[in-house]
Amino acid sequence: KNEVEQSPQNLTAQEGEFITINCSYSVGISALHWLQQHPGGGIVSLFMLSSGKKKHGRLIATINIQEKHSSLHITASHPRDSAVYICAVRYTTSGTYKYIFGTGTRLKVLA
Amino acid sequence: DTGVSQDPRHKITKRGQNVTFRCDPISEHNRLYWYRQTLGQGPEFLTYFQNEAQLEKSRLLSDRFSAERPKGSFSTLEIQRTEQGDSAMYLCASSSDRVNEKLFFGSGTQLSVL
Numbered sequence: 049k050n051e052v053e054q055s056p057q058n059l060t061a062q063e064g065e066f067i068t069i070n071c072s073y074s075v076g077i078s079a080l081h082w083l084q085q086h087p088g089g090g091i092v093s094l095f096m097l098s099s100g101k102k103k104h105g106r107l108i109a110t111i112n113i114q115e116k117h118s119s120l121h122i123t124a125s126h127p128r129d130s131a132v133y134i135c136a137v138r139y140t141t142s143g144t145y146k147y148i149f150g151t152g153t154r155l156k157v158l159a
Numbered sequence: 160d161t162g163v164s165q166d167p168r169h170k171i172t173k174r175g176q177n178v179t180f181r182c183d184p185i186s187e188h189n190r191l192y193w194y195r196q197t198l199g200q201g202p203e204f205l206t207y208f209q210n211e212a213q214l215e216k217s218r219l220l221s222d223r224f225s226a227e228r229p230k231g232s233f234s235t236l237e238i239q240r241t242e243q244g245d246s247a248m249y250l251c252a253s254s255s256d257r258v259n260e261k262l263f264f265g266s267g268t269q270l271s272v273l
Contacts, residue, residue: 081262091264134201144214147262149201
């Protein structure tokens, strides 16, 4: 079992739909990142969360530390949201930060 | 500063050749990470620098791989005697020591070993 699991692995939605991507993890963490990766490799950090909820435009990220679970929501989805969304957890060991990445959720939004 | 830069973007090489990649992190970032990503997978940790010190190296990294960050600024990742299994996207990321600092990624170097 991977230490960071995402669901679904693949998701196709129609433009305008509300989208939810889930991330569950099994290690104790100090923070969780949601990342967006477009074809060609570039990765952009969307959110870093250690508790509660954050909102940026049409994106909302929530985290429940007790349940070791986070969700990324996209409201009013658009074809330009098509990308791979990766959950990454940060934990502290021996005074340094380490990250474990999920395998990503491939989102395709159809016009 | 426009972010983390990686060079080259693409590298095609023949099996057995040596390759070197460069990463220029965001200037004030003291933490630098190298990751490898293959198709359909999330990034896998390779190695980590704090300033010029290489503090951790993954067991994934065979002795054909070496990384340096000589002045605590840019970093290089060298792969000697490349194998077809080394074909992947090599990603560099940097961050500062601040607790709430995000991780910033470069665009990656796509390596193809023929």
